[in-house]
Amino acid sequence: MYPFNIQIMITLYVISSLVLVCTTLSSLRSSQWWSKMWDTGRLQLAVLIFILLGLGCLFFDYNRDLEIALTILLVVALSYHLYIISPFTPIYKKEIGDALNRNFCIRAVTCNVRMSNRETQQLLEVLYEKNPDFILLTEVNEWWVNQLAVLEKTYPFTILHPQENTYGIAFYSKYPLSDAQVKFLVKEDIPSIHTKITIRGKPIRIIGLHPRPPAPWTTPENKDLEIIMAAGLTNDHLLPTIVTGDLNDVCWSKLTESFKYISGLKDPRVGRGILNTYNANIPLFRYPIDHFFVSKHFKVLDIQRLPYVGSDHFPVFLELNLES
Numbered sequence: 001m002y003p004f005n006i007q008i009m010i011t012l013y014v015i016s017s018l019v020l021v022c023t024t025l026s027s028l029r030s031s032q033w034w035s036k037m038w039d040t041g042r043l044q045l046a047v048l049i050f051i052l053l054g055l056g057c058l059f060f061d062y063n064r065d066l067e068i069a070l071t072i073l074l075v076v077a078l079s080y081h082l083y084i085i086s087p088f089t090p091i092y093k094k095e096i097g098d099a100l101n102r103n104f105c106i107r108a109v110t111c112n113v114r115m116s117n118r119e120t121q122q123l124l125e126v127l128y129e130k131n132p133d134f135i136l137l138t139e140v141n142e143w144w145v146n147q148l149a150v151l152e153k154t155y156p157f158t159i160l161h162p163q164e165n166t167y168g169i170a171f172y173s174k175y176p177l178s179d180a181q182v183k184f185l186v187k188e189d190i191p192s193i194h195t196k197i198t199i200r201g202k203p204i205r206i207i208g209l210h211p212r213p214p215a216p217w218t219t220p221e222n223k224d225l226e227i228i229m230a231a232g233l234t235n236d237h238l239l240p241t242i243v244t245g246d247l248n249d250v251c252w253s254k255l256t257e258s259f260k261y262i263s264g265l266k267d268p269r270v271g272r273g274i275l276n277t278y279n280a281n282i283p284l285f286r287y288p289i290d291h292f293f294v295s296k297h298f299k300v301l302d303i304q305r306l307p308y309v310g311s312d313h314f315p316v317f318l319e320l321n322l323e324s
Contacts, residue, residue, distance in 0.1 A: 008059050014212040016052055016070050019045060029254055031224050034242055036214040040250050041286050043274070046081040084252050086271050088288070094271030099321035101300035106199065106322060107132040109306070110290055111315035112210070112246040112278075114115040115139045115166050120147040126157045126306050127151070128311025130317050133174050134197060138210040139311075140245045148172075163192045167210055169245075175199045178318050187212075192245075194233070202322065205241040207234065213248035224255055231262035239263065240297035240322055246278075246313065251288045255301075265293035268300045268318060275305045279316045292318045 005120040022045060026038035033218055038045065053074055086092055109132040113123060127135060137144070137154065145162045148170070151156060155172035161182045169182075171193045173217040180195040182244040193208035211226040227247060234241050243265060249255050251269050260267065269275055269288065276286035292303070309315060 004312055008055075012052065012055055012059060013066075013070070015281070016074060017040045019049055020073055020077055022126065023080065025298065027080070031214065031231075031255070034216040036249075036253070039253055040150045040289075041285075042081045042085055042252065043276075044285065045062065045112065046078055046085065049078040049081070050084070051203075055287040085274070088251055088274045089143045090271065090273060092271045094300075095266045096252075096268050096270070096294065096298065096300050099301045099323075100322055102130075104200070104202070104310075104324075106204070106320045107171050108134050108242065108244065108292065108318050110136045110138075110244045110246075110292065110318075111145055111306075111309065112138045112290060112311060112313035113140060113309070114165075114311035114313065115141050115144070116167070116248060117310045117312075120144070122307075123311075123315070124148070124150070124307040126309055126315060128165075130306065132284065132317070133199065134206065135170075136171040136208040136244050137172075138168070138208075139166050139269065140170045144168070145170060149232075157197075159193050159195060161193070163189065163191070165189055167191065167212075169193055169208060169210055170253075171206070171208055173197050176204070185229045190228070192224065192230065196239070200323075204322070205239045206233065206240070207245055209243065209245040211248055227255060227259050228262060231259045231265075234263040234265060234295075239295075242298075242320075243293045243294040244291060244318075246290050248289055251291065263293065265295055267291070267293055268320075272300075272303055274317065275303065277279075277287075277305060279312050280308055280314050281312050290314070292315050292316065292322060294318075297322055 025035050028035045096111045109131045141162045141164050150261050151172050157173040159171040167190050169191050174200050178196045182191045195206050196203045200294050211240045276288050277290040298320040306315040306317050
């Protein structure tokens with residue numbers, strides 16, 4: 001074997017071993033960032049494994065037990081990642097059915113604006129084009145609230161809680177609000193929005209969230225607890241309900257599964273597409289962390305990832321029909 005081929009083989013052994021370790025970490029029921037990051041990156045791991053298998057076909061000698069074993073383990077790992085991701089592809093059965101009519105249409109947009117972003121006009125143009133009934137924005141500070149004051153002509157009913165720590169939150173509605181509150185479910189500096197919006201005489205419960213991301217400097221239990229507490233709040237009434245925001249967690253995570261189980265809410269992404277929303281600035285590293293979850297009262301007309309608005313997140317647009 002030539003020295004160059006030996007170097008390639010060693011590189012493939014090392015990368016394959018690391019990928020298998022990362023796959024094992026992704027399967028753990030842990031809230032620690034070193035496990036969550038690989039659960040978040042399943043799509044990227046699956047692509048990397050596919051490339052490694054292709055290179056293995058070129059360079060592996062399948063008469064050697066080590067290379068046979070590595071190939072089998074990589075195939076198992078790839079199958080595992082694809083199994084986890086597959087519900088968020090169009091080949092899977094939709095969790096929420098398609099609406100057959102538009103007699104009670106509700107349109108919504110959620111977006112993390114990125115506090116340091118200054119491209120307000122891009123966001124306003126997207127919002128005016130989609131013309132949602134309500135908007136949830138996260139990472140808003142006083143500057144953003146002032147820049148978006150023009151929205152209040154169309155959306156006179158608001159809940160504005162700007163902060164300078166990247167966890168400010170704002171809600172804009174065309175329709176009247178009731179029981180509107182800003183709550184701090186876990187931490188005194190992490191607000192969430194809880195309100196009812198009345199559209200054509202029908203009250204709809206809205207919860208807007210933006211928990212901290214998993215990171216070495218954050219407490220993972222607090223993030224998980226906020227999402228689980230929000231799930232419990234949606235489960236104590238029979239109103240049509242929508243939960244939305246930047247949840248800093250992917251749609252296939254075990255935490256998201258627990259949230260859906262406790263709340264009874266469903267994910268419009270299932271059977272329609274992953275719709276990666278972050279990081280808008282780095283195409284190779286994008287994940288679905290901006291969400292809508294809705295109750296059984298709704299059917300889906302449309303769900304889209306909207307164009308770039310200067311933030312590191314893409315906005316998400318959801319159009320529902322409230323079924324009779």
